[in-house]
Structures are given as structure tokens and as C-alpha cells.
Amino acid sequence: MDDFKDIQSCxxxxxxxxxxxxxxxxxxxxxxxxxxxxxxxxxxxxKDRRPVALTVDLKKVTYLDDFGALVLVELKDxxxxxxxxxNLKNAREEVLFILNSGALSETSPLIKVRPPSMxxxxxxxxxxxxxxxKYQISFVGSVCLAFVYSFLHPKTLRMDDTFLxxxxxxxxxxxxxxxxxFMMGLIMAFMSSIQLQMFGANIYxxxxxxxxxxxxxxxxxxxxxxAGRSGSxxxxxxxxxKISEEVDALFTMGxxxxxxxxxxKIMATVFVVPILTLFSDVFAxxxxxxxxxxxxxxxxxxxxLQTLKTLxxxxxxxxxxxxxxxxxxxxxxxxxxGFRVKGGAASVGQATTSAVVSSIFLIIVxxxxxxxxxxFLS
Amino acid sequence: MxxxxxxxxxxxxxxxxxxxxxxxxxxxxxxxEIFIVLGGSGCGKSTLLKHLIGLIPPLSGQIRIxxxxxxxxxETTFKKILRKIGVLYQSTALFGSMTIAENVSLPIKExxxxxxxxxxTLVKMKLNMVNLKGYENHLPSExxxxxxxxxxxARAMALNPKxxxxxxxxxxxxxxxxxxxxxxxIHLNKSLGTTMVIVTHELxxxxxxxxxxxxxxxxxxxxxxxxxxxxxxxxxxxxxVRNFFxxxxxx
Numbered sequence: 001m002d003d004f005k006d007i008q009s010c011x012x013x014x015x016x017x018x019x020x021x022x023x024x025x026x027x028x029x030x031x032x033x034x035x036x037x038x039x040x041x042x043x044x045x046x047k048d049r050r051p052v053a054l055t056v057d058l059k060k061v062t063y064l065d066d067f068g069a070l071v072l073v074e075l076k077d078x079x080x081x082x083x084x085x086x087n088l089k090n091a092r093e094e095v096l097f098i099l100n101s102g103a104l105s106e107t108s109p110l111i112k113v114r115p116p117s118m119x120x121x122x123x124x125x126x127x128x129x130x131x132x133x134k135y136q137i138s139f140v141g142s143v144c145l146a147f148v149y150s151f152l153h154p155k156t157l158r159m160d161d162t163f164l165x166x167x168x169x170x171x172x173x174x175x176x177x178x179x180x181x182f183m184m185g186l187i188m189a190f191m192s193s194i195q196l197q198m199f200g201a202n203i204y205x206x207x208x209x210x211x212x213x214x215x216x217x218x219x220x221x222x223x224x225x226x227a228g229r230s231g232s233x234x235x236x237x238x239x240x241x242k243i244s245e246e247v248d249a250l251f252t253m254g255x256x257x258x259x260x261x262x263x264x265k266i267m268a269t270v271f272v273v274p275i276l277t278l279f280s281d282v283f284a285x286x287x288x289x290x291x292x293x294x295x296x297x298x299x300x301x302x303x304x305l306q307t308l309k310t311l312x313x314x315x316x317x318x319x320x321x322x323x324x325x326x327x328x329x330x331x332x333x334x335x336x337x338g339f340r341v342k343g344g345a346a347s348v349g350q351a352t353t354s355a356v357v358s359s360i361f362l363i364i365v366x367x368x369x370x371x372x373x374x375x376f377l378s
Numbered sequence: 379m380x381x382x383x384x385x386x387x388x389x390x391x392x393x394x395x396x397x398x399x400x401x402x403x404x405x406x407x408x409x410x411e412i413f414i415v416l417g418g419s420g421c422g423k424s425t426l427l428k429h430l431i432g433l434i435p436p437l438s439g440q441i442r443i444x445x446x447x448x449x450x451x452x453e454t455t456f457k458k459i460l461r462k463i464g465v466l467y468q469s470t471a472l473f474g475s476m477t478i479a480e481n482v483s484l485p486i487k488e489x490x491x492x493x494x495x496x497x498x499t500l501v502k503m504k505l506n507m508v509n510l511k512g513y514e515n516h517l518p519s520e521x522x523x524x525x526x527x528x529x530x531x532a533r534a535m536a537l538n539p540k541x542x543x544x545x546x547x548x549x550x551x552x553x554x555x556x557x558x559x560x561x562x563x564i565h566l567n568k569s570l571g572t573t574m575v576i577v578t579h580e581l582x583x584x585x586x587x588x589x590x591x592x593x594x595x596x597x598x599x600x601x602x603x604x605x606x607x608x609x610x611x612x613x614x615x616x617x618x619v620r621n622f623f624x625x626x627x628x629x
Contacts, residue, residue, distance in 0.1 A: 068504050
């Protein structure tokens with residue numbers, strides 16, 4: 001017979017009878033601090049000696065919680081697997097209480113949900129896609145209806161909110177848009193000047209910068225900044241409202257969530273993003289001008305004249321028109337993703353990511369379509 | 379034998395900035411008792427709880443858990459204290475992206491070396507204990523409010539902490555579910571000897587489960603009653619306290 005040995009705050013003693021029965025005497029506390037060591041130790045004991053029966057004596061155990069119960073359950077499993085018998089001795093009332101709270105009776109580990117077969121998942125994906133498309137169409141419909149209603153009843157339009165979003169989306173974005181555009185103008189002028197200088201065509205830097213920025217890069221850069229700043233915030237705002245049941249509250253108070261939440265956002269964005277684009281154009285031309293004056297020995301006057309000569313009103317309006325459509329796409333997809341949030345915090349994050357990614361994708365797609373159309377028309 | 383004072387609060391002043399909510403309060407919580415903090419709305423019950431679990435440092439005074447001063451100790455000691463406590467938040471704070479079983483197994487996996495199979499068995503036992511058998515693979519959003527509370531309780535006691543804190547456990551539950559939760563609290567207190575600190579104003583569960591209560595008051599910014607609720611109900615000197623326990627209005 002061994003002497004009492006120590007694991008953390010629990011002591012044990014093992015005795016083996018002649019006919020292959022092992023008795024473990026436990027003493028002290030069995031809890032979360034020593035459960036894993038005990039399972040390991042007694043597990044290897046069972047493996048090595050392969051007893052016909054294992055008896056656990058709990059006479060001197062002072063404390064046993066469900067971690068302790070786990071030890072007993074694991075031992076019972078192991079001895080049963082080794083075709084032995086499991087006995088419990090001197091378990092006090094509290095201990096039995098714990099064991100009966102569904103420990104010894106229920107020993108199977110968790111059943112993992114298996115991923116279903118490929119065909120089921122494929123079908124599932126198609127069904128999901130179908131409901132998603134259906135929802136998007138119905139969302140377009142409800143946004144259109146809400147807009148019609150707001151135009152027919154201008155008083156119901158939430159002006160305060162609209163102005164607030166105008167400030168958040170437009171005014172607050174001026175510094176970052178201005179800065180990015182200025183840099184873009186600078187870079188473009190610099191890169192093109194390297195090529196054009198070889199032909200002594202420095203003055204055409206002004207044409208290139210102004211045309212490229214007003215027609216293409218100005219609207220796109222602005223839209224991407226707005227998608228990152230405001231599209232994401234729309235999605236997370238509505239998404240958070242959705243999971244904290246604020247959207248449901250609006251609905252039960254008789255507000256149409258689309259009219260209340262979506263219309264001000266779309267109105268404000270579509271109104272301010274074109275203006276933001278104009279700012280972007282001006283800052284880009286200023287960037288080009290800086291390079292022209294300080295590196296290419298052009299006079300400011302000549303640069304501006306060349307810019308004015310190149311730009312037609314059509315170019316500027318085309319840029320503004322495109323940016324208005326971009327704004328519509330950004331705010332629409334932001335709100336849509338927000339309304340699709342379900343469950344918890346992770347879903348809000350997903351919606352935000354998806355809002356930004358889809359807006360940028362749609363911006364580029366729409367821009368390409370316009371570019372192709374214009375090529376065929378002219 | 380004198381019972382061990384597991385939580386000692388001395389001259390505690392709590393508040394936000396210059397806005398003082400409770401001033402110079404002192405009380406003890408004994409090991410193994412069910413202790414209820416109660417009081418009218420806005421008297422600082424939840425704020426007191428947030429201080430007891432170390433989320434907010436006190437303006438002045440001392441909070442000792444198992445002998446350690448939690449507002450004035452180093453990181454390692456604080457981590458050790460956190461292992462001794464479990465909290466059931468009012469809105470349960472289950473992680474929405476994880477299943478119930480994953481929520482419960484998170485602390486077990488982090489703080490013990492049990493093999494995966496044993497962790498799963500243990501999680502099942504824990505969920506059995508709170509009567510959530512069969513809901514292991516559900517997401518928190520897929521089960522009812524009462525079930526979420528019980529799942530939150532299973533997670534809070536995943537490591538069998540010495541002290542369990544409850545913030546309004548029966549808020550938003552129907553009477554039957556509420557009583558079930560009370561019984562579960564009593565059961566756990568008996569079988570594991572866990573100290574329970576409960577913030578609530580649900581009279582029925584106060585009478586059902588409490589060994590001792592303290593009552594906070596907004597006007598005096600302190601404790602206006604302490605003791606056994608049954609005793610306070612009939613024998614308190616303060617008429618406000620008697621009214622509270624007997625559900626009478628002031629007039």
C-alpha cells in the first residue's frame with residue numbers, strides 16, 4: 001500500500017488487492033485546479049494495471065464540485081472501456097447531490113453538428129441567394145415608395161436629421177477629400193510632366209490633370225472616401241439599432257423605418273457628394289498648379305488659362321452626375337446592409353465590411369458602364 | 379465559529395466625477411451567504427456592483443475580496459481575484475457569435491488543462507445543471523430570455539468561482555422562470571457553497587433566497603437597513619424600509 005500523495009489540495013492513496021481490484025482513497029478538495037491532473041494520473045494507472053474493478057472512496061473528501069464529478073465520470077468511462085467495474089464508496093449527501101444533477105447519467109461528449117453534404121449546402125446557398133435578391137428588390141421598392149411619400153408630404157421629411165447627415169457626410173469630409181485630391185493632382189502632374197517635358201509640352205500637364213480629375217478620378221476618389229466614412233457608418237448605425245430592437249420600436253410607434261432612417265441619409269448623401277466632388281476637382285487642379293508653377297516654370301496664369309480651355313461644362317457636369325449616382329449607391333447599400341444585420345456584434349461588423357466593399361465595387365462597375373457608353377455615343 | 383468575511387467594504391464613496399452616489403458606506407459579506415443589495419431605482423445598486431467587481435475604481439475607500447484590496451493592487455493579484463468571481467450581467471452578455479456550449483467552454487479551455495473531450499462533458503454537465511440540456515449548439519439569439527439568463531449563469535460559474543455576482547437576475551423574466559432561477563441560485567449555494575451577491579428589487583425573490591440584505595437610499599446616499607428581510611419587513615424602525623418590504627406607497 002502506498003502512502004498518501006499530494007496533488008494540489010487533494011491527497012490520494014492507492015491500494016491494490018490480490019484479485020486485481022484497485023481502491024483509490026481521496027482526501028481534501030477536488031476542484032478546477034487539480035481535476036485535469038487527476039484525470040491524467042488515474043487514467044494512466046488504469047491503462048497500466050488494467051484492474052478488474054476500481055473503487056473510489058470519497059470518505060475524506062471535503063469539497064467536490066462538478067470538476068470533481070467530471071473526474072469520477074472520466075474514471076468510470078475509462079474503467080468501463082477497459083471492461084472493469086466502477087464503484088463509488090462513502091459518497092456524502094452533497095457529493096451525491098452534485099453527481100445526480102445530471103453528471104453520472106450523462107457522459108457522452110457534445111455532438112458536433114456535421115456540415116451537411118455538398119448538394120444540400122449548394123441548394124442552401126441558392127435559396128439564400130434567392131431570398132437575398134428578393135429582399136433587395138423589396139428594399140428598392142420600399143425606398144422608392146418612401147421617397148414618393150416624402151415628396152408628396154414634404155412635412156414628413158425629417159429635416160433635422162437630413163441636415164445632420166449633410167454635415168457628417170459632407171462638411172466633415174472636406175479636409176480629407178481636399179487633402180487626398182490635392183495629393184492626387186500633385187502626383188498626376190508630376191508623373192505626366194516627366195513624359196511631356198521630353199516633347200516640350202509642359203502646358204498640357206494642366207489639360208491632363210484637369211480633365212482626368214473632373215471626369216474620372218475626382219468623383220471616384222470622393223466616392224471611395226464617402227463609402228469608407230459614411231457608408232460604413234450607415235450600415236453599423238442601422239445594424240446596431242436593429243439588434244437592440246430600436247428598429248422594431250420605430251415600427252411599433254407607427255414610423256416607417258425606411259422613411260425615418262433611410263430617406264434622410266440618401267437625401268443628404270446625394271445632395272452633398274456632388275458638392276464634395278467639386279471641392280475635390282478644385283483641390284486637384286490646385287495640386288497640379290503647384291507642380292506647374294514650382295517645377296515646370298509655368299506661370300499660374302497660363303496654367304489656369306489652359307485648364308479653362310480644356311474643360312468643357314459637359315466634363316464637369318458628367319463628373320457631378322456620376323458622383324450623384326455614386327452617392328445613391330453608397331447610401332443605399334449602406335442602409336440595406338444595416339437592415340440585414342441579425343444576431344449580434346459580429347454581424348454588425350460583417351455588414352459594415354460588406355457595405356464598404358459592395359459600394360466600392362458598384363462604384364467601379366457603374367463608372368465603367370458610363371465610360372463604355374460615352375465611347376460608343378461620341 | 380466566526381464566518382470568514384469574503385468581501386469587506388470600508389468607507390466606500392462611489393460616484394461619477396463630482397456626482398457622488400454613495401458616501402462612506404461599509405459592510406461585510408460572509409462566505410457562503412446569499413447577500414442581496416436592494417433599493418429603489420437610481421440609488422446606485424448597479425454602480426455599487428460595478429465597483430465590487432472592479433470595473434470602476436472607487437472615489438475613496440476600500441474594497442477587499444478574500445483579503446485583497448481590489449482598488450489598490452497590482453495586475454497579477456487582480457487577475458487572481460478575477461478568477462474567484464463570476465458575474466451574470468443584466469443582459470447576460472453572452473457572445474452572440476458563439477454557441478451556448480462555446481460560450482461556457484471559453485473560460486474552461488482558457489484556465490484549465492482538461493482534454494477536449496472532458497471539456498465537452500463538463501460543459502454538458504454545467505448546462506444540465508441549469509436545465510439547458512439539448513441547447514448546446516444553439517446561438518444565444520435562438521433561445522428565450524430565461525434560457526439566456528441560465529446560459530449566462532452557466533458561463534459565470536464555469537470555473538466554480540467562490541463568489542457569484544448577479545445584476546438584476548430576474549429582470550424581464552416571467553414569475554415561473556424567475557422562481558426557477560431563484561431555486562437554481564439556492565441549489566448552487568447549497569451544493570457548492572458559493573457566495574452570492576445579488577442586486578435586485580424583486581421582492582418575492584428577496585424573501586425566497588436572501589440570507590441578509592442591505593438597502594441603499596438615494597437621499598441619504600448610504601445604507602438605511604441591514605439584516606434579514608423577514609425581520610426588516612415587520613421590525614424596521616425606518617417607515618420607508620417597512621413600506622418597501624410591504625409594497626406600500628409613502629402616503
